[in-house]
Amino acid sequence: MPQLSSGGGDDLGANDEMIAFKDEGEQEEKIQENAFTERDLADLKSSLVNESEINQSPNAAAVRRAQQGEQRGFAEKHREHLDGVSKHQDGGMYKTPAYPGYPFLMLPDPYLPNSSVSPSSNKVSVVQQSHGMHPLTSLLPYSNEHFSPSPPHLPTDMSQKTGVHRHQSQDLSGYYSLPPGGVGQITPSMGWFPHSLMLGPSGMHPTGIPHPAIVPPSGKQDHEQYDRGMKPQEVKREKEPKKPVIKKPLNAFMLYMKEMRAKVIAECTLKESAAINQILGRRWHALTREEQAKYYELARKERQLHMQLYPTWSARDNYGKKKRRKREKLQDSNTDPGSPKKCRARFGLNQQTDWCGPCRLGFDIRKRHLYVSLFPG
DNA sequence: AATCCTTTGAAGGGA
DNA sequence: TCCCTTCAAAGGATT
Numbered sequence A: 001m002p003q004l005s006s007g008g009g010d011d012l013g014a015n016d017e018m019i020a021f022k023d024e025g026e027q028e029e030k031i032q033e034n035a036f037t038e039r040d041l042a043d044l045k046s047s048l049v050n051e052s053e054i055n056q057s058p059n060a061a062a063v064r065r066a067q068q069g070e071q072r073g074f075a076e077k078h079r080e081h082l083d084g085v086s087k088h089q090d091g092g093m094y095k096t097p098a099y100p101g102y103p104f105l106m107l108p109d110p111y112l113p114n115s116s117v118s119p120s121s122n123k124v125s126v127v128q129q130s131h132g133m134h135p136l137t138s139l140l141p142y143s144n145e146h147f148s149p150s151p152p153h154l155p156t157d158m159s160q161k162t163g164v165h166r167h168q169s170q171d172l173s174g175y176y177s178l179p180p181g182g183v184g185q186i187t188p189s190m191g192w193f194p195h196s197l198m199l200g201p202s203g204m205h206p207t208g209i210p211h212p213a214i215v216p217p218s219g220k221q222d223h224e225q226y227d228r229g230m231k232p233q234e235v236k237r238e239k240e241p242k243k244p245v246i247k248k249p250l251n252a253f254m255l256y257m258k259e260m261r262a263k264v265i266a267e268c269t270l271k272e273s274a275a276i277n278q279i280l281g282r283r284w285h286a287l288t289r290e291e292q293a294k295y296y297e298l299a300r301k302e303r304q305l306h307m308q309l310y311p312t313w314s315a316r317d318n319y320g321k322k323k324r325r326k327r328e329k330l331q332d333s334n335t336d337p338g339s340p341k342k343c344r345a346r347f348g349l350n351q352q353t354d355w356c357g358p359c360r361l362g363f364d365i366r367k368r369h370l371y372v373s374l375f376p377g
Numbered sequence B: 001a002a003t004c005c006t007t008t009g010a011a012g013g014g015a
Numbered sequence C: 001t002c003c004c005t006t007c008a009a010a011g012g013a014t015t
Helices: A041-049 A058-072 A074-089 A137-147 A156-162 A165-173 A219-227 A232-238 A252-267 A273-286 A289-309 A340-347
Strands: A361-364 A369-372
Touching: A252 A273, A252 A289
Parallel strands: none
Antiparallel strands: A361 A369
């Protein structure tokens, strides 16, 4: 198992080793020698996912604790910070030239055959932006159709018919101070902004403003009906639409996930979203304050916009929308998993489908745990 | 077909 | 105020 060999010739002789993601700092931890042999697998499963804090060297652990100490209060501090920032530069984040061309560049045409704006292609084919670009550039396909003026690829009357773009833009410009012609720059990024709603008539705000936060209860089906070429009125006649659902605005981490998912998928052989999300969670913690701040700020603006558009909406409104089975997990997490050898054989972590070489991460599909170079090769 | 899994953050409600 | 629960996205796996 080549990915298990220690890097840099520093053979620690460890059975398991936490390897830093390439975008993580040098503070990334290393697991102590023979750590695995001293712990039961169940403990390891959870601890490894938790950044292997227990296994760090004392110095690394101290650094990590300090960082976490900072992070713990960061949410609150950051909120204060952002409030302060916004007082000074309300909307300034989007005015700054730090993201040249944002958001009008890289707009895929959803109506072209090769457009990346499609339910499937969007997930994987997002082109990773350069460092100089806005971190949420990849999210633009979700947003600009709604907030930019009439898309150049569309006939003018089409834009007018939908009444989406211009109206929305005008509406939004009152909420955020916008640079001239920069309507899209306050683009919310899309949690409650699924592009599947672009064609949906149900995304209609009570004010008459269509908005993607309003999701048909069975949005997938509706979308498929449109794909079959049915006119919205026919759809409406065939199936009386239920009360549309206004989705929650995405928080900072959700925005980060939305942007980075494609990158992680491209780098890893892992496919399960649960595993990807674990990796993204680790990377999120590895971000600097400044990097996270961009997402917190965007999330704040999303909430602000959401609140403006749906003042009576409550997160409680969507409670119960997802029917959950009674959870039974973690029942066997404390049971003896056996030796590493047995465990590896049991879970077959060498299989290509659940082992990521570049990240040196294994994903136990059955247990749905993320492993980090657990076993010797 | 519906739900689970997994992550973090926001929000709501009860104690 | 604190704690707990739910939802937001994603898509393969599971029920």
